[in-house]
Amino acid sequence: MNLVTTFSVLLLILDIVLGDCNSTMTTSLIKSQLSPLQKTIDMLDNGSKCRCRSINQVVFLAEIGSGRTYQKGSIWIYDKVVTNVGNAYSPSTGKFTAPTNGVYQFNWYTLSAPNTMSHPELFVNGKLKARQSANNSGSTKQWITAGSSVALPLKKGDVVYIMDSRFTSQPFSQWTTFGGVLLN
Structure with a gap:
């Protein structure tokens, strides 16, 4: 009944x-x-x-697994994945590919080795969108940190990555991270 x-x-x-x-x-x-x-x-x-609109959750956080040197113009590889909901970040290429249209928030933090310059920049489809600077040209014992954040509208298939187009960089392992989240 x-x-x-x-x-x-x-x-x-x-x-x-x-x-x-x-x-x-x-x-x-x-x-x-x-x-x-x-x-x-x-x-x-x-x-x-009833066909309800599904909500695609996208969030990732990855860190550099060990200290390394990146040549000028090389994409930084954040190979130690902490979370990757939606599998939009590739730890083998260092690239995030937007799985859907929307506004995304990206954050990246860098710990720069002593006596090195690190200017990690965020690129979308090869175009510079935001910058960060960890100028560590001082003491041989000094480590410098920097952080940046940007919200960007992306289209499905847009590719986002971090690289330093100006200097050879030496970011230090787990304190150097790249993450993002789909806001809407």
């Missing part, structure tokens, strides 16, 4: 107990009010009738 029928029977019994002479009209009125509710329940029970 479905919800509408059960409710209607209960109202019919209540009408009989209370002596309402017009139980047929009352039951008909209640059924007409509950019909849309029953259709909604049926749609939820039969997932095939």
Whole structure:
């Protein structure tokens, strides 16, 4: 017995107990009010009738697994993946490929080795979109950190990566990270 029928029977019994002479009209009125509710329940029970827009979750965070030197113009490879929901980041290439249109927030942090310059820049499809600078030309014992963040509208298939187009860089392992999230 479905919800509408059960409710209607209960109202019919209540009408009989209370002596309402017009139980047929009352039951008909209640059924007409509950019909849309029953259709909604049926749609939820039969997932095939209700096609809700799925939300594509995209979030990643990767770090450089060990200290290394990147030549000027080389894409930085963040090979130690912490999270990669949606699998849009490739730890073998260092590239993020947008799986859907939307606004994405990217963050990258760099720990630059002593006596080195690191200017990691964020590129989308080969075009510079944002910069960061960790000028560490001072002490041989000094480590410099820098961080940047940018929100960008991307189209499905856009490719995002980090590289230093001006200097050879020596970012230091797990303190050098690249991450992003689909905002909408």
